[in-house]
Structure formats: structure tokens, C-alpha cells
Amino acid sequence: MLPIEEIAKTSKSSGLLETLQxxxxxxxxxxxxxxxxxxxxxxxxxxxxxxxxxxxxxxxxxxxxxxxxxxxxxxxxxxxxxxxxxxxxxxxxxxxxxxxxxxxxxxxxxxxxxxxxxxxxxxxxxxxxxxxxxxxxxxxxxxxxxxxxxxxxxxxxxxxxxxxxxxxIASFGSILMESSSPSVEIKLKKNEQAQIMSSSFNPKSVDNVRATLLRKVEMPKGKSTDEYNITGCAIFPNGKFIFTDCDLNKRLVILNKDGYLDCEIPLSELMPFDVACIDDTTVAFTVWDSSEIFIFDLRLKSIKNKIETNKVCFGITYENGVIYYCNEDHLGVAQLKDGSLTTISKFDKLMGYVTSSDEMIYFTDYDTNAVFCFNVKGQKIWEYKEQSVLDGPNGVAVDKNGIVYVASENRNCIVAISPDGEKAVNFLSSVDGIKKPYKMFCDNKTDLLLVAGFYGNCTLFEII
The missing domain is CATH 1.20.120 (Four Helix Bundle (Hemerythrin (Met), subunit A))
Structure with a gap:
């Protein structure tokens, strides 16, 4: 026990006032x-x-x-x-x-x-x-x-x-008062510190992550009967699923939460490659052998806008008003509001899928059998490249714990990589219904992982 007067002598130099300030x-x-x-x-x-x-x-x-x-x-x-x-x-x-x-x-x-x-x-x-x-x-x-x-x-x-x-007719219409997600976020250092402390108590190890098969998703027949080229998938905010059937059927397929057909949208001569959900009625998709990103209105079943990326575009993802994309020579970001482009990082050649989480962007490169983690400023955080583990990497997804999931097409499996990119383990395999996996989507609000197989064998898992 010390006298309070003695303790008070160091109050001005303790840093408490600076913290309060x-x-x-x-x-x-x-x-x-x-x-x-x-x-x-x-x-x-x-x-x-x-x-x-x-x-x-x-x-x-x-x-x-x-x-x-x-x-x-x-x-x-x-x-x-x-x-x-x-x-x-x-x-x-x-x-x-x-x-x-x-x-x-x-x-x-x-x-x-x-x-x-x-x-x-x-x-x-x-x-x-x-x-x-x-x-x-x-x-x-x-x-x-x-x-x-x-x-x-x-x-x-x-x-x-x-x-x-x-x-x-008793009126011209009705006035509705709607609300949406806040555009301003309350940020307090105290909360950030609490989140850091909380996460440090419960680290999620890549060795402990597991998945439960919820259902196998049956793809409806297209004009090519039982043949499919499923290259993209995503989950809407309302829980519905969307798939791109690229070459043979040239369509978007939307299923309800239970996996039954909601609707399908033929795209004439366009071959949709990857897709990202902007909201429940709007999606963005890329087209095979095209440099454009198409913004599509599902209610009107028509193209609202196009964003030109100057090179053939492959994987895309959407987060907070921007579209991250991979095209032949760079990783970039497109502003949905005005279509303006920013290059995050340049490459000699790039072909892969992309996903994002806060300030981090994760993407694959099929030709070099690699998966990368960059921040939005273009700084490389880590790179994982091991062909015996990643052979033909396609889709990439990240869960709320920072664990990265990559589809290894040639090995018919899903690989889980630790948040620091140091360790990788086999997560799902052909035993779990994985066959020629192309695209994955992770819904971190519901811990759902949707896996799209090229030949139409699509599966939905819960990460536990």
C-alpha cells in the first residue's frame, strides 16, 4: 500500500493524460x-x-x-x-x-x-x-x-x-422512407485495441479448420443438355447463389437458398467467366477473351454499364463500392461509381481469380502455381508457391479468421493456407465431392463456402 500523494507525483508523466487527450x-x-x-x-x-x-x-x-x-x-x-x-x-x-x-x-x-x-x-x-x-x-x-x-x-x-x-386511383404514389447501411464508421482506438486483444486470445489454426458438407448443388440443364463449363460463382446478400456457365450454355444461373432454380439468364454470344454480387439485384461479370467488366441489372435483365480494363480480364470480386480484378498484365481496382481504374501491381503475365478482405487482396496465378497476398497499396505481403500442393490454382477465398482457401484444379482439392502464408494443408478433396474446382466464394457472415466445379459439380460447405 502506497500513499495516494506518492502515486499522484507521477500522474503527469504516466501518459494517462496523453491517452485521455x-x-x-x-x-x-x-x-x-x-x-x-x-x-x-x-x-x-x-x-x-x-x-x-x-x-x-x-x-x-x-x-x-x-x-x-x-x-x-x-x-x-x-x-x-x-x-x-x-x-x-x-x-x-x-x-x-x-x-x-x-x-x-x-x-x-x-x-x-x-x-x-x-x-x-x-x-x-x-x-x-x-x-x-x-x-x-x-x-x-x-x-x-x-x-x-x-x-x-x-x-x-x-x-x-x-x-x-x-x-x-386515390394518389400519385406513395413515399417510402428507406434506410441502408451507414456510410460512416465510428472508429475508436480503444475498440481497435480490444479487437486485437480479443483475436489474440483465440487464434484459429489452419490445422484445426474443418468443413461440413451442407448440400450438393444440382445445376439445371442448359441448351447443351448435361454439359457445363462452370467458371464463376458467388452468394448474394439475401442468400441466393449465382453461377456463370461459360462456354457451352452462355448463361447466368441463379438458385435460391435451398439450391433450387430461381431463374437463368441467357447472354446470347457472351461467355461469362467470373461473377461478383454488388447487391441482391445487380452483379458484375467478366467475359472470356474480353477486357470489359459488365455491370448487369437482374430485374431488367440488361447490361447497365461496362468498365474497360484494357486487357483480357479474368477473376473479379466486389467490396465497399469497388471491384478488384485480375487481367492479363495487372491486378487492379475499378470504382463502381465512375468506372475509373487504378493499378495495384503490374505483372508480365497473370491469369487467375481474386478475393479481398479489408485492406488485403488475395489472388492466384494459374501459370506459376502461386497464390499472393497484397495490400491495397500494392505491397506484397506474402506469396505461396508449391506445385506439389497447388497444381493449377484457380478460385481463392478467405474466411473471417484470415485463412485462405485455394482451388487446386489438377489435384481436385481445396487447400487451406495460414493467414501468414507460411503453411498449407489439404482442406477438402475428391472424397468431399471436389472435382476440377474452379471458383469459390466464402460468405463470412454465415461461414458458408461455395465451391463451383467446372463440370457442374457444385457443393456448399459450412466452415467450423
Whole structure:
């Protein structure tokens, strides 16, 4: 036991104040980042509001334009009908006017006979007038019989669909408030230190890692019947699986969580090689013998965008808004937002698959039977190259403990490599259903490892 006064003498030189000061700086930095992020979110919401209002106004203009047109059409039809009825009535009125003039003449003739004609003239003239008057009577009688005295009218029967439309549409749409993953991360040195200490207590040895077979995935038949060239696979955030059937069937195959067919998407003449899931409805894939990365919308079943990498591109992976890729002469990164490219490392020749985990990138080179670990700055962390272990390395995946899994095509097995790249062991073999493995995908949220075999023999494991 020491007096507190004695202990207090070293309080200023103990480093505690510096630690507290650093903690406050971390807190202040995180607050500044959150404020900046929230202000950016407010600006984004305002822009979305203006965009939605513009969309509503555009829709309203389309509706107004459509109803203006159909109003003009029915107005033309109304005018034509009115003109037709008006013509019929005016023709009758014109005929009656002529008849009235003739009747007036006949009345004048009768008056003349009464006042000035002799009896003989009256007798002869009366006979002639009888014939003329009978003709006029016949005309008047015909008017009532041929329908010209019917009451004409105009009437409009409105489209019932308009009334149903008014009743069924109560609004232009609905406004949804959505949320997604935060774009800002709270980083405290204290938490990082705690994570480092926690991981040091439970190191995962490559010798102890195991896997349990969950299911064998049956690939649906394509246009080439029972033949497949499965060169790529991935797991969506919602748990569905996607495969690329490259040469023979030229398609994307999507299966649900239970391994049953969800849909397949033919790609005409494109031969999809590798695939990466951007979200539940968007994927990126490479094409055999092409230098482009295709961004594909699964809902519209159409290509949204293309990213040119300048050399034939092979393996790809997606993480946090960027696509890491291997092409013939370099390992690179493509920004999904604008398609800009950055070269991480140059090679004389490169053909392989790639995966990433935080700041580390892992990729294979088929020709040199090697697997590499680089950081995002292009510094090589380690290289594993042993042909007796890795013969024809293809797909590569990394789990949450940093253990790297590599598909050895020619040995029909999956090799597990320690996080430091020093040790490798046989992890899965043909006994576990591994045959000509090409691509692997590790979902670290669920500890699932999906293995795609070239000939369609695909398997799903749980890492334990």
C-alpha cells in the first residue's frame, strides 16, 4: 500500500493524460465525421425530394397531354355529329320554305278565280289547282312518314374506365422512407485495441479448420443438355447463389437458398467467366477473351454499364463500392461509381481469380502455381508457391479468421493456407465431392463456402 500523494507525483508523466487527450480527439473526429455525413444525407434527401416532385410533374404532364388529346378527339366527333344533324334539319327547312312560296302562289290563284274569272274559267282553273294541291299534300304527308320530323338530339356515353380510374386511383404514389447501411464508421482506438486483444486470445489454426458438407448443388440443364463449363460463382446478400456457365450454355444461373432454380439468364454470344454480387439485384461479370467488366441489372435483365480494363480480364470480386480484378498484365481496382481504374501491381503475365478482405487482396496465378497476398497499396505481403500442393490454382477465398482457401484444379482439392502464408494443408478433396474446382466464394457472415466445379459439380460447405 502506497500513499495516494506518492502515486499522484507521477500522474503527469504516466501518459494517462496523453491517452485521455487522444481519446477525446478520437471522439471529436468521429463527431465531425458523423455531422458531415448527416449534413450530406440532408442534401441527398433534398435532392431526392426535388427529383420525386419533378417525376410527379412529368407524370401529370403526360396525363394532361393524354386527356387533352382524347378530349380533342371526342370534340371533333361531337362537331361532326352536330353538323350532320344540322344539315338534315336545314335541308328540310329549305324545302319547306320553297313549298310555302308555292302555296302562297296557289292561294293567290284561288283569289283571282273568285274575283275575276268567269264560271267556265273557274271550273277549268279549279281542276288544275286540285292536282297541284294534292301534290303539296303528298309532300307534307311524306315528311311525317320518312322520319324527317323526328326529334334529333346529341348524347354522350362516357367511358366507364374513366369513372373506374377516378375511383381506383386515390394518389400519385406513395413515399417510402428507406434506410441502408451507414456510410460512416465510428472508429475508436480503444475498440481497435480490444479487437486485437480479443483475436489474440483465440487464434484459429489452419490445422484445426474443418468443413461440413451442407448440400450438393444440382445445376439445371442448359441448351447443351448435361454439359457445363462452370467458371464463376458467388452468394448474394439475401442468400441466393449465382453461377456463370461459360462456354457451352452462355448463361447466368441463379438458385435460391435451398439450391433450387430461381431463374437463368441467357447472354446470347457472351461467355461469362467470373461473377461478383454488388447487391441482391445487380452483379458484375467478366467475359472470356474480353477486357470489359459488365455491370448487369437482374430485374431488367440488361447490361447497365461496362468498365474497360484494357486487357483480357479474368477473376473479379466486389467490396465497399469497388471491384478488384485480375487481367492479363495487372491486378487492379475499378470504382463502381465512375468506372475509373487504378493499378495495384503490374505483372508480365497473370491469369487467375481474386478475393479481398479489408485492406488485403488475395489472388492466384494459374501459370506459376502461386497464390499472393497484397495490400491495397500494392505491397506484397506474402506469396505461396508449391506445385506439389497447388497444381493449377484457380478460385481463392478467405474466411473471417484470415485463412485462405485455394482451388487446386489438377489435384481436385481445396487447400487451406495460414493467414501468414507460411503453411498449407489439404482442406477438402475428391472424397468431399471436389472435382476440377474452379471458383469459390466464402460468405463470412454465415461461414458458408461455395465451391463451383467446372463440370457442374457444385457443393456448399459450412466452415467450423
Amino acid at each position: 487522444k481519446s477525446l480527439e478520437d471522439i471529436q473526429s468521429n463527431i465531425d465525421n458523423v455531422v458531415k455525413d448527416r449534413q450530406s444525407n440532408l442534401i441527398k434527401i433534398k435532392e431526392q425530394r426535388h427529383h420525386i416532385l419533378a417525376g410527379i410533374q412529368k407524370l401529370r404532364q403526360r396525363i394532361n397531354s393524354h386527356f387533352d388529346k382524347i378530349e380533342q378527339d371526342i370534340e371533333k366527333e361531337l362537331n361532326a355529329s352536330e353538323c350532320d344533324l344540322k344539315r338534315k334539319i336545314e335541308d328540310l327547312l329549305h324545302g319547306l320554305k320553297n313549298k310555302r312560296e308555292r302555296i302562297a302562289v296557289l292561294q293567290s290563284n284561288i283569289s283571282d278565280l273568285k274575283n275575276h274569272a268567269s264560271d267556265l274559267q273557274t271550273f277549268i282553273g279549279s281542276k288544275k289547282l286540285v292536282e297541284k294541291i294534292e301534290s303539296e299534300e303528298t309532300y307534307v304527308q311524306s315528311i311525317s312518314e320518312d322520319g324527317r320530323l323526328k326529334q334529333f338530339s346529341l348524347k354522350c356515353t362516357y367511358n366507364k374506365g374513366i369513372e373506374n380510374l377516378l375511383q381506383s
